[in-house]
Amino acid sequence: xxxxxxxxxHREMTxxxxxxxxxxxxxxxxxxxxxxxxxxERQAVLDRLGITSEEAQLILxxxx
Amino acid sequence: MPxxxxxxxxxxxxxxxxxxxxxxxxxxxxxxxxxxxxxxxxIIYSGTTNTNSGGYDWVYLQYRSGGTTNTNxxxxxxxxxxxSASSTTQLANYQNATIGHELxxxxxxxxxxxxxxxxxxxxxTSLATNGIIGQITGGYNRAIQTHGYGFFKNTTSxxxxxxxxxxxxxxxxxxxxxxxxx
Numbered sequence: 672x673x674x675x676x677x678x679x680x681h682r683e684m685t686x687x688x689x690x691x692x693x694x695x696x697x698x699x700x701x702x703x704x705x706x707x708x709x710x711x712e713r714q715a716v717l718d719r720l721g722i723t724s725e726e727a728q729l730i731l732x733x734x735x
Numbered sequence: 736m737p738x739x740x741x742x743x744x745x746x747x748x749x750x751x752x753x754x755x756x757x758x759x760x761x762x763x764x765x766x767x768x769x770x771x772x773x774x775x776x777x778i779i780y781s782g783t784t785n786t787n788s789g790g791y792d793w794v795y796l797q798y799r800s801g802g803t804t805n806t807n808x809x810x811x812x813x814x815x816x817x818x819s820a821s822s823t824t825q826l827a828n829y830q831n832a833t834i835g836h837e838l839x840x841x842x843x844x845x846x847x848x849x850x851x852x853x854x855x856x857x858x859x860t861s862l863a864t865n866g867i868i869g870q871i872t873g874g875y876n877r878a879i880q881t882h883g884y885g886f887f888k889n890t891t892s893x894x895x896x897x898x899x900x901x902x903x904x905x906x907x908x909x910x911x912x913x914x915x916x917x
Contacts, residue, residue: 674904675764677763691804699834725821
C-alpha cells in the first residue's frame with residue numbers, strides 16, 4: 672500500500688498511481704545497481720593502485 | 736507644512752503560494768502552484784523519512800501538468816553528495832530519466848531548497864537544489880550534503896510538482912514561494 676498526499680489530502684494511491692510508483696521503484700533499483708557496480712569498479716582500481724578511498728580523495732583534492 | 740517625503744515600500748522578494756503538511760506519505764502532489772503570476776519559484780521541504788535502507792530510498796522531484804505526472808524521459812541532471820563520515824564525495828549524473836530530478840537521500844532530518852526556473856512558461860525548465868540529510872538510524876551516523884542541478888529538455892508548461900520518496904514515508908512540510916517580478 673502506498674500513501675499519497677494529494678494537494679493536502681492523504682489517501683491510498685489508485686491502481687494507476689500504484690503502477691506508476693512501481694515503475695518508479697524499478698527505475699530506482701536499476702540506478703542502485705548501476706551505482707553499486709561503479710563503486711565495485713572504483714574499489715577494484717583502488718586495490719590495483721594499493722591506496723585507500725581516503726588517499727584517493729586526497730590525491731583528487733578532497734579535504735576535511 | 737505637509738510631509739512630502741516618499742518612502743520605499745518594503746518587499747520580501749518572495750510570496751508564499753502554499754504550505755502543504757505531509758504525514759507518512761510516499762509522495763506528495765502540489766498542483767496549481769505554478770501560474771503566470773511568477774516566473775521563478777523557490778520550494779523548501781523540511782522533514783524526515785522513516786527509512787534509510789542503504790541510503791537508496793532517494794527522493795525525486797517530478798513535474799506535473801493538469802494533474803498528470805510527467806514521466807516522458809526528459810529529465811537530465813547531476814548531483815554531488817558529500818558524506819561527513821567518510822569525507823568522500825559521490826558524483827552521479829542522469830540523462831533521459833523518467834523518474835524526475837534527484838534531490839536527496841531518505842533519512843532523519845531532511846531538507847531541500849529548490850529554485851525552479853520558468854516551469855509555467857512554455858520554455859525549458861531548470862532546477863538548482865541544495866540539501867542536507869542526517870542519517871542516524873539504519874546503521875548510519877553521518878550527514879550528507881547534496882547539490883543538484885537539473886534540466887527538463889522539453890518546453891512543456893507545468894503547473895505542479897510531485898515529490899516522491901519511493902518506498903520511504905515522508906513527514907514534514909512543503910512550502911512553495913513565488914519570486915516577485917518587481
